Amino acid sequence: MPETLVLVPGLACTARLFEPQIAVLFEGHPIVVADQRQDDSIPAMAARLLREAPERFALAGLSMGGYVALEVIRQAPERVSRLALLDTSARPDTAEASQDRERLIALAEAGRLEDIHDRLWPRLVHPDHRDSQTLRNTLLGMMRETGAAAYIRQQRAIMARADSRPTLPGIEIPTLILVGEGDAITPPDVAREMAEMIEWASLVVVPDSGHMSTLEQPDRVNQALKLWLGRT
Numbered sequence: 001m002p003e004t005l006v007l008v009p010g011l012a013c014t015a016r017l018f019e020p021q022i023a024v025l026f027e028g029h030p031i032v033v034a035d036q037r038q039d040d041s042i043p044a045m046a047a048r049l050l051r052e053a054p055e056r057f058a059l060a061g062l063s064m065g066g067y068v069a070l071e072v073i074r075q076a077p078e079r080v081s082r083l084a085l086l087d088t089s090a091r092p093d094t095a096e097a098s099q100d101r102e103r104l105i106a107l108a109e110a111g112r113l114e115d116i117h118d119r120l121w122p123r124l125v126h127p128d129h130r131d132s133q134t135l136r137n138t139l140l141g142m143m144r145e146t147g148a149a150a151y152i153r154q155q156r157a158i159m160a161r162a163d164s165r166p167t168l169p170g171i172e173i174p175t176l177i178l179v180g181e182g183d184a185i186t187p188p189d190v191a192r193e194m195a196e197m198i199e200w201a202s203l204v205v206v207p208d209s210g211h212m213s214t215l216e217q218p219d220r221v222n223q224a225l226k227l228w229l230g231r232t
Contacts, residue, residue, distance in 0.1 A: 003081060004054045008034045010063030011154050012143040017062060020218030021225060036068060037150040042161045046071035058229065060084035062214060063186065064154060070164040073171060084176040084228055087211050089186045090164040090194050101155045108148040117143055126182040126210040135215060168197035175201040176228040180209030180216065
């Protein structure tokens with residue numbers, strides 16, 4: 001039976017975040033996209049994933065999806081065969097970041113999702129991609145599909161997330177740490193920190209990419225994921 005790959009989208013993202021990967025990786029691998037829009041805590045998101053996933057699976061998450069993936073490892077490490085952490089961090093939220101999130105939550109409560117997108121856009125992608133209307137429309141479309149209520153739940157969950165760094169040395173499965181070289185939200189130094197703490201980890205820094213690596217540089221990300229999955 002082929003190994004199932006479970007993908008976990010980030011904040012205000014849907015399965016569209018992984019469309020370029022699903023198109024390439026689907027052959028030979030059943031793919032499940034986790035539902036991270038129903039719950040208001042990272043542990044609850046992880047528990048839902050575990051209820052809906054097969055008994056054993058490969059797991060990849062981007063940004064908030066990485067926080068969920070690390071919580072899955074905390075709750076049920078025996079069920080994960082390999083782990084990919086994309087543009088994410090094992091650190092807890094900082095006070096400054098939580099203050100920024102509160103301001104974004106206030107905009108969401110007022111129904112101003114477009115204003116949230118406009119504020120975040122310069123930090124989400126590499127400077128070379130800021131003029132991409134296609135990419136911008138994709139991210140805004142995912143935010144609209146997520147909706148204000150789910151967005152607020154996700155932000156609250158992120159703010160309360162645990163420090164996952166103590167978990168990292170105990171991870172003993174093939175682990176991919178991938179980050180855009182221009183990621184302004186979870187920069188390469190944060191990825192290197194994780195890679196250094198996981199003995200089985202390999203680090204991939206993607207050129208000409210910001211935080212949204214799966215959409216900004218899909219071919220490079222697909223290549224890294226294929227190697228991680230043991231495929232050529």
